[in-house]
Amino acid sequence: MHRNRLFYVRDDAANPTQRFLGSALFSLIFVAAENFALYNSTLQARVAIRGSANQGVDMDIGRYERPRTIEEAYALIVEGHGLPIAGGGWSRLMVKSVPLAVDLSDLEMRYIRDSGDKVEIGAMATARDVELSLVLAAEYGPLFRDATSHLVGVQLRNIITVGGSVAGKYGFSDINTVLLALNAELYFHGGQRIDMGSFLAAPRDKPFLLEKITVRKGVKAAFQSLRVTANDFAILNVCAAYREGDWRIAAGARPASARLSAEAAGVLGGEGRPSEAAAGRAGEAAAAELGFGDDTRGSATYRRSLCAVLVKRAILEASK
Numbered sequence: 001m002h003r004n005r006l007f008y009v010r011d012d013a014a015n016p017t018q019r020f021l022g023s024a025l026f027s028l029i030f031v032a033a034e035n036f037a038l039y040n041s042t043l044q045a046r047v048a049i050r051g052s053a054n055q056g057v058d059m060d061i062g063r064y065e066r067p068r069t070i071e072e073a074y075a076l077i078v079e080g081h082g083l084p085i086a087g088g089g090w091s092r093l094m095v096k097s098v099p100l101a102v103d104l105s106d107l108e109m110r111y112i113r114d115s116g117d118k119v120e121i122g123a124m125a126t127a128r129d130v131e132l133s134l135v136l137a138a139e140y141g142p143l144f145r146d147a148t149s150h151l152v153g154v155q156l157r158n159i160i161t162v163g164g165s166v167a168g169k170y171g172f173s174d175i176n177t178v179l180l181a182l183n184a185e186l187y188f189h190g191g192q193r194i195d196m197g198s199f200l201a202a203p204r205d206k207p208f209l210l211e212k213i214t215v216r217k218g219v220k221a222a223f224q225s226l227r228v229t230a231n232d233f234a235i236l237n238v239c240a241a242y243r244e245g246d247w248r249i250a251a252g253a254r255p256a257s258a259r260l261s262a263e264a265a266g267v268l269g270g271e272g273r274p275s276e277a278a279a280g281r282a283g284e285a286a287a288a289e290l291g292f293g294d295d296t297r298g299s300a301t302y303r304r305s306l307c308a309v310l311v312k313r314a315i316l317e318a319s320k
Contacts, residue, residue, distance in 0.1 A: 059098060066103040074189045074209045076102045084209065086124060086164035109163070109211060112136060118214045123163025127151050130162060130175065139217055146223045147174045147239070152231050163210045169200055169257050172233040176200070177252035178223055180260060181239035182215045200257050219243040220272075222317035224310040225253070228297060235298040236306045238286075240314035245270035249286055249315070251307055255295045261286035264311060273319045276312075283311035 065082065067073040076082040082100035110124040112133045119139055121130070130136060131148040151157050151174070165173045166186065176196070184196040189209040194202075196213075221241035225234040234253040241248045247265040252258030264286035268274050274282070292303040 061101045062097075062099045064101050064103065066106055068106050070107055070109075070189055070209065070211065073102055073104060073107060076100065077209055078207050081207065084167070086161040086167070087126065087159040104163075114139075115214070117217055119217065121162050121213045121215070123161065123166075123210045123212055125162050126158055127160040127162070127165075127175070128154060128157040131157060140215075140219065140221060143178065143221050143223055143239075144175075147178045147225075147237075150225075150227070150231055162213060166196075166199070166213060167208075167210050169204075171255045171257045172253050173258070174223070174225060174234060174237050174252065177237045177250050177258040178221070178239045179213060179215065180252075180258045181221060181241040181248045181250040182219055183241075183248060184213050184215045186210060187212045187214065197260055200259070216243065220318050222314045224314040224317070226306060226310065233297065236292075236303050236310060238307065238310040238314050240311065240318045242272055242318055245272070247282075247315075249282065249311055251286060251290055251311070254290065254292045254303060255297070256291070256293060259290055261289050261311070263289040268315065274315060276316060279312045279315040279319075280308075282315055283308035286311045 065076055067076060073084070077084050080100055080102075082102035083098045085101050085103045104124060107124065109122040110126070110129070111120070111122040112125050112129055112135050113120050114135055119135055127148045130144050133144065136144045148157065151160065162175060165175050166179065170176065180196045180200065182196075186194050186196060186199055187210070188194075189211050192208075219241050220243070221239060223237070223239045225237035227234050236254065237252045237258075239250045241250075247268045249261045249264040249268075250258050251261065264282040267282040267285050268278060271278070287304045287307040290307065292300040292307070294300050298306070
């Protein structure tokens with residue numbers, strides 16, 4: 001017999017259907033309650049204010065603002081030196097004291113939409129939005145789902161935003177590796193536009209507000225990664241993309257942020273369906289060209305060996 005405060009399900013019920021429905025209902029209520037509890041605790045952590053009676057709050061926020069317009073948010077970030085809070089999943093872990101927190105939730109930047117020859121992804125679109133997007137699936141197949149469906153759990157995928165991952169230039173990010181391979185363009189408030197590769201390589205010199213990311217259509221691409229456990233950060237992630245005679249091979253979680261391998265692309269040339277041997281040579285070229293480091297998930301030597309294998313697999317999958 002399974003009991004909780006609401007009801008109980010008899011294991012010895014005579015009707016199997018009753019047992020099944022009772023167990024299913026119990027599971028649904030349990031999951032719903034668990035999700036609500038995590039969501040509620042996350043919101044409390046995001047807007048914790050200095051001087052609160054709560055103990056053990058990780059992020060100490062002096063002033064909290066939730067602007068209604070992009071112009072207002074931009075002024076708070078650039079002129080007021082505020083910290084933009086997109087999802088807040090990683091900021092809460094890394095930032096302990098925030099004089100001014102700027103919540104971007106009300107800026108209508110959560111969307112994924114078809115825009116002619118491109119797909120637009122709003123900066124506040126979540127990893128879960130990306131995972132379930134029919135627009136992305138229709139154009140890129142399982143690519144974006146493969147790069148997001150393993151991230152920690154559904155609760156956090158509903159918090160993590162694409163814009164936050166891009167702006168943070170996180171080395172562990174899977175979505176950044178995909179966007180780099182797809183040669184995504186980033187649009188910032190104020191009219192600035194920059195490609196993903198240039199943004200990742202540029203120093204962090206001044207505050208900004210990212211509005212959207214665009215990716216071109218007509219691309220064949222595949223994502224590969226390896227993890228210690230299914231929901232862990234990747235030991236290494238790779239994305240191979242082909243469009244109009246050009247290959248782009250990106251590797252991330254090196255453990256530094258994603259970078260392109262020009263050598264691997266050069267090995268493949270303009271061949272849209274390279275042989276297995278050519279894909280293998282491209283993998284070896286990427287492993288030789290890119291830099292790798294050590295951390296708790298793997299050594300530089302292991303990552304280098306892994307790179308050759310994953311790049312080969314991604315190229316062969318993308319070329320199908």
